Amino acid sequence: MAAIIASSSSETAGDGPVLSLINKRLRALRKKLNRISQMEDSLSRGKILNKEQEETLPQQLFG
Secondary structure, X not given: OHHHHHHOOOOOOOOOHHHXXXXXXXXXXXXXXXXXXXXXXXXXXXXXXXXXXXXXXXXXXXX
């Protein structure tokens, strides 16, 4: 996954509107994935998550 993130992080100012929108969405999804990974790490270390964090995590973790 890190290779994908590193290889696509070079954006140019000449990107068209479609590429710009895709890059923006990709950044948002990466940010969300990073937050979920951090919460999973905290959970595995025994930290109690708040209600908002629990709602963010996939339901398979709590079911």
